[in-house]
Amino acid sequence: MTSRESCEPTVAGSRERRAGAVKACVTVSAKPAPTTAPRSRTAQRAAADSATCDITDPGKFWYSRHGYCAHGLTVLYTLRDTNGRTLGTGTLDVSTSATLPARGDTWKELVVVTMTGTTGSVKSLDVRFRVSCSAGCTARKDMPFVKKTMVTDQVVSGPTQYESAPAPGAQADFTTSYTMYVSSPGAQITDATASWSSPEKIRCDDAVRDLASTTAPDRGCVMPHVMPVVTMSDQQTAPGAGAAAAGYLWAQNSLAGGWGRATPLTRAKNGTADRAARSCAGFQVRTDLVPTDTCDSFPFSSTHEGGADAAECAEVVPTRGSSGWNVHVLKDAANKRCARAHVPDADQRAAESRLAAGYAEERILESEAFKVEISGSVTEPLADCRSNMPSSGVQQLTHGWIRNTTAPVPHTNKTTSPLGPPGVRAALAQVCLGPGKHEQGSPAAGDITGWQDAQEFNRLHPPTTGLARCHLIPNVIGGKGNDNPVGASNLVPCWQYGMNTGSPSMRSYEAVLANAVAEPSAGGILGPNDAVLYQVTPTYLDATSTIPHGVTITGTIQRADGTSQPLFPDVYVTNTRGPTGTLNMGN
Numbered sequence: 001m002t003s004r005e006s007c008e009p010t011v012a013g014s015r016e017r018r019a020g021a022v023k024a025c026v027t028v029s030a031k032p033a034p035t036t037a038p039r040s041r042t043a044q045r046a047a048a049d050s051a052t053c054d055i056t057d058p059g060k061f062w063y064s065r066h067g068y069c070a071h072g073l074t075v076l077y078t079l080r081d082t083n084g085r086t087l088g089t090g091t092l093d094v095s096t097s098a099t100l101p102a103r104g105d106t107w108k109e110l111v112v113v114t115m116t117g118t119t120g121s122v123k124s125l126d127v128r129f130r131v132s133c134s135a136g137c138t139a140r141k142d143m144p145f146v147k148k149t150m151v152t153d154q155v156v157s158g159p160t161q162y163e164s165a166p167a168p169g170a171q172a173d174f175t176t177s178y179t180m181y182v183s184s185p186g187a188q189i190t191d192a193t194a195s196w197s198s199p200e201k202i203r204c205d206d207a208v209r210d211l212a213s214t215t216a217p218d219r220g221c222v223m224p225h226v227m228p229v230v231t232m233s234d235q236q237t238a239p240g241a242g243a244a245a246a247g248y249l250w251a252q253n254s255l256a257g258g259w260g261r262a263t264p265l266t267r268a269k270n271g272t273a274d275r276a277a278r279s280c281a282g283f284q285v286r287t288d289l290v291p292t293d294t295c296d297s298f299p300f301s302s303t304h305e306g307g308a309d310a311a312e313c314a315e316v317v318p319t320r321g322s323s324g325w326n327v328h329v330l331k332d333a334a335n336k337r338c339a340r341a342h343v344p345d346a347d348q349r350a351a352e353s354r355l356a357a358g359y360a361e362e363r364i365l366e367s368e369a370f371k372v373e374i375s376g377s378v379t380e381p382l383a384d385c386r387s388n389m390p391s392s393g394v395q396q397l398t399h400g401w402i403r404n405t406t407a408p409v410p411h412t413n414k415t416t417s418p419l420g421p422p423g424v425r426a427a428l429a430q431v432c433l434g435p436g437k438h439e440q441g442s443p444a445a446g447d448i449t450g451w452q453d454a455q456e457f458n459r460l461h462p463p464t465t466g467l468a469r470c471h472l473i474p475n476v477i478g479g480k481g482n483d484n485p486v487g488a489s490n491l492v493p494c495w496q497y498g499m500n501t502g503s504p505s506m507r508s509y510e511a512v513l514a515n516a517v518a519e520p521s522a523g524g525i526l527g528p529n530d531a532v533l534y535q536v537t538p539t540y541l542d543a544t545s546t547i548p549h550g551v552t553i554t555g556t557i558q559r560a561d562g563t564s565q566p567l568f569p570d571v572y573v574t575n576t577r578g579p580t581g582t583l584n585m586g587n
Contacts, residue, residue: 115127206218229371267359443475
């Protein structure tokens with residue numbers, strides 16, 4: 001992504017002009033902006049696989065067939081005097097992500113903006129955000145949030161919404177664009193903006209179906225530059241295609257070209273029957289081998305690669321053995337470019353149905369290239385945390401799980417007289433959540449580890465109000481608060497206005513999590529088998545501490561296809577009172 005700078009003069013008589021700034025500039029780039037101020041709570045993002053949207057390649061747009069995101073875009077606001085000298089800066093991190101509808105004409109994109117630092121005369125910034133899209137698309141909700149005044153480590157987020165509704169048989173290709181307006185609070189608005197566009201086009205269409213088969217719209221959207229993959233199973237029960245899929249897998253492994261795997265196939269909407277007839281010409285039914293024997297050819301007759309002359313095809317009979325499929329070759333396979341298999345009629349129809357569903361799911365148009373993956377299992381892939389749930393200590397949820405851990409402490413209260421008994425304190429808390437409506441947890445209560453220490457600390461630092469028991473996993477998604485022993489491991493003493501609420505606070509990132517895992521109709525950004533892995537780790541000063549100094553929060557979107565990207569930059573929230581940054585309760 002190319003760095004760009006937009007500058008506008010400050011308004012005469014404005015606060016910036018009175019402070020000596022004559023120019024306000026905004027730069028958007030892929031690399032973190034340099035700053036001389038410490039970044040107090042935003043931790044370094046964890047390195048991850050280079051194929052995902054993460055710090056290994058910040059500013060890079062990441063795509064799957066059914067979604068897109070951008071992470072690590074840095075927006076730098078700079079005030080300069082008449083000599084071009086920098087008087088102050090503010091740095092913002094921008095992330096966006098969306099899941100496209102395989103069937104439908106609207107979708108939402110989540111926008112997350114984090115203010116990561118300021119220097120000099122810039123203490124806070126007013127931020128507005130707007131999206132748009134090119135011809136063929138309309139931004140139905142173009143602002144993810146109203147204007148926000150942001151301070152360091154504050155996070156704001158919200159959804160936008162797009163619509164694209166091509167006519168039957170048509171398609172629309174377009175890009176999305178983003179503009180962020182940045183100014184100092186109280187300033188007269190200037191046009192200092194950061195803007196960028198997705199480098200790849202989205203395609204929405206109503207051109208997958210046979211228009212003669214129905215008059216109902218069947219629109220959907222994909223990233224067309226990502227190769228679609230049709231999946232199929234050789235299981236003998238629905239939705240598997242049994243012997244037909246086994247025959248295709250044999251052909252992929254045995255024939256020159258590796259059709260559908262090494263060499264893509266291209267869809268052909270017309271002429272399917274003619275191609276099938278050519279490849280199956282002279283086929284001799286073998287009901288002695290297969291009671292409902294039917295000819296099934298590969299490459300598929302619904303592709304331009306199908307329809308080879310029968311003389312060019314190997315002939316095989318897949319049969320099910322005790323340990324899998326055995327394929328018997330009836331006609332020499334050497335140097336053949338196609339195969340025709342003796343399969344049960346039901347399996348052949350199941351394969352046709354699965355292929356048609358694959359065309360629809362992947363939005364594969366006429367002459368569009370695609371690949372085919374054939375497996376021996378109908379188990380749908382899940383996000384990593386959903387398919388690898390810890391074996392113990394887990395609270396199961398409808399759409400995921402929660403795991404709270406603890407660590408031993410010599411005393412559950414270390415500043416009281418007498419000292420508290422030996423016990424445990426809260427440690428790493430994890431929640432893995434798929435999309436949907438989530439369970440409610442329970443309110444915080446009880447004499448948790450460190451609570452009496454917190455009361456004593458508060459007594460010595462009046463006013464004696466504002467103490468709270470912070471949920472590590474929020475109760476709005478199932479986190480426990482008073483259900484021993486689970487609740488005790490999910491609570492830590494904290495300041496209510498400080499670590500728990502306010503800006504920045506744990507609540508800021510809990511809101512981003514809740515938005516992400518909401519049902520898609522409510523603005524959620526996950527596919528049905530995706531998940532968010534959200535982790536909160538209390539940090540203590542030493543092995544005897546009963547109250548954390550702060551918490552580290554991470555959030556990762558895990559996709560069912562094995563890819564992942566950060567939900568927000570890793571953050572550290574200190575256990576301090578209000579916005580002062582002082583009176584850290586950690587002991």
